[in-house]
Amino acid sequence: MAGDINNVGQSGLSYIDQLKQLQDKNKPDEVTGKQALKQEDFLSLLTKQLSQQDPFKPVSNDQMIAQMASFATVDGIGKMNTQFDTLNSSMTSNQALQASSLVGRDVLVPGAAGSKKDDGEMSAMVKLPKNVDNVMVRIEDQMGQLIRTFDVGAQPAGDSRVTWDGKDQEGNPLPAGKYNVKASGILDGQSTEFDVSTYANVNSVLLGKGDGNVLLNLAGFESPVRLAEVLEVGKA
Known part of the structure; x- marks a missing residue:
């Protein structure tokens, strides 16, 4: 019509x-x-x-x-x-x-790779779904070679902080650099790998490419990390 x-x-x-x-x-x-x-x-x-x-x-x-x-x-x-x-x-x-206030501070981000400073120690956070009687921590270099293992004993469910003294199995101090922290234990009768988060120092802050993300350049990290991924802010 x-x-x-x-x-x-x-x-x-x-x-x-x-x-x-x-x-x-x-x-x-x-x-x-x-x-x-x-x-x-x-x-x-x-x-x-x-x-x-x-x-x-x-x-x-x-x-x-x-x-x-x-x-x-x-x-x-x-x-x-x-x-x-x-x-x-x-x-x-x-x-x-x-x-920008995070520049120079340590932040906790998901991932096993972290940076060891000159002071000799390196900390990480292990996420445990349940109580674990015996948590074992392994330290590897960038090539994936095992350089140290140590027992942190029984740990409750949740986030458990572990600290590596920066030495190899023979007690020799290792140089500053990038190392991998891995944790495992017996859970429900089976050997289980747990999620690990490591600390890194913030070098600078970047704006995302028009996607609304704020990115952090971290010492020892090849790629920037989103601000939303930061789990904890440590000391400067």
């Missing part, structure tokens, strides 16, 4: 077909990028559609109001997205400012 705003007008094209033509016309020539229709484009199309309607069967007020409400909704969503982008940028900047 001519009274339906989706029906064919004098141009021989339906409202949907004309909308598609207008959208294709507004597309940029480049392969990349996409230009969205604005509220003004919808209003211009609606005006053209109304001018081509059958004067004996005009569009009803209900249809007109519904169409205008749709346009307002589209425009409102566009403005809301812009506001969210602005809010996200502001929150990211605020997080980066707060994270």
